[in-house]
Amino acid sequence: MGRLDGKVALITGAARGQGEAEARLFVSEGARVVLGDVLDEAGEKVAVGLGDAALYQHLDVTREQDWQSIVAAATGRFGRLDVLVNNAGILHTESLEQTRVEDFMRVVHVNQLGVFLGMKTVIPALRAAGGGSIVNVSSNAGLEGISHMVSYVSTKWAVRGMTKTAALELAPDGIRVNSVHPGGVATPMILGDEATASGTEQIMSGTPMRRMAEPGEIASLVLFLASDESSYSTGSEFVADGGMTAGHVLQGVE
Numbered sequence: 001m002g003r004l005d006g007k008v009a010l011i012t013g014a015a016r017g018q019g020e021a022e023a024r025l026f027v028s029e030g031a032r033v034v035l036g037d038v039l040d041e042a043g044e045k046v047a048v049g050l051g052d053a054a055l056y057q058h059l060d061v062t063r064e065q066d067w068q069s070i071v072a073a074a075t076g077r078f079g080r081l082d083v084l085v086n087n088a089g090i091l092h093t094e095s096l097e098q099t100r101v102e103d104f105m106r107v108v109h110v111n112q113l114g115v116f117l118g119m120k121t122v123i124p125a126l127r128a129a130g131g132g133s134i135v136n137v138s139s140n141a142g143l144e145g146i147s148h149m150v151s152y153v154s155t156k157w158a159v160r161g162m163t164k165t166a167a168l169e170l171a172p173d174g175i176r177v178n179s180v181h182p183g184g185v186a187t188p189m190i191l192g193d194e195a196t197a198s199g200t201e202q203i204m205s206g207t208p209m210r211r212m213a214e215p216g217e218i219a220s221l222v223l224f225l226a227s228d229e230s231s232y233s234t235g236s237e238f239v240a241d242g243g244m245t246a247g248h249v250l251q252g253v254e
């Protein structure tokens with residue numbers, strides 16, 4: 001018995017990183033999965049590797065039309081939709097003073113508008129399935145401030161607020177909505193071309209467990225929230241951050 005047997009899930013940003021790990025884990029637990037991303041070649045490759053249980057379709061989460069098309073594709077191919085994982089996201093690192101409006105809004109469009117559009121678009125399909133689960137990927141940046149990340153932090157707090165609002169509105173329909181708050185995760189987002197050794201070291205030193213998460217360690221939390229095992233959880237924050245937001249570690253004290 002798979003933990004997602006019979007369920008159909010739509011995962012955004014599924015071409016790589018955490019979204020890819022979630023797609024692989026979901027299929028291994030019996031789900032059929034629709035992967036959406038703007039990285040078409042990579043996304044298609046992941047879906048082909050997963051076989052008949054997976055379908056890739058181009059999805060720019062900032063475009064309402066793309067959302068309507070991918071939800072139609074999910075229900076057309078697999079007959080229903082039970083789970084949405086709003087995982088796609090981008091990062092911009094710059095001081096508050098230097099951040100340009102264009103860069104601020106680019107992050108808002110993907111990380112905040114994208115989550116809003118996703119939740120809004122899937123409601124009829126989830127309702128038709130008799131209920132479902134929406135998992136919104138926020139961050140430790142949705143629980144605290146982080147210097148030089150004003151746009152990213154804004155959007156990740158917004159995701160947390162939208163999650164609670166959606167949970168309140170959708171509970172009568174049997175649709176649960178929760179947010180996930182990873183700390184540093186070893187994915188291209190922070191290990192990519194622009195990553196620096198000092199940036200990586202800073203994440204490690206700010207994490208009591210002294211390591212980043214592997215993408216699968218976040219995927220297993222998302223799986224729990226997607227499955228019926230979390231049937232009484234809605235409107236809540238689920239943190240997987242190696243202790244990053246637990247508090248302050250006193251250095252040099254025996």
Ligand SMILES: NC(=O)c1ccc[n+]([C@@H]2O[C@H](COP(=O)([O-])OP(=O)(O)OC[C@H]3O[C@@H](n4cnc5c(N)ncnc54)[C@H](O)[C@@H]3O)[C@@H](O)[C@H]2O)c1
Nearest residue numbers: 013017018037038060061087088089139184185187188189
């Ligand atoms: N990596 C971390 O340390 C970390 C920590 C906390 C939260 N997060 C969050 O986890 C989520 C997944 O990130 P990741 O670590 O796997 O990073 P990643 O960069 O490897 O993956 C993000 C994916 O989102 C896709 N994407 C970007 N813009 C898109 C758009 N407009 N439409 C559709 N897809 C788009 C990218 O193409 C990519 O495949 C993000 O929401 C991120 O903010 C990451």
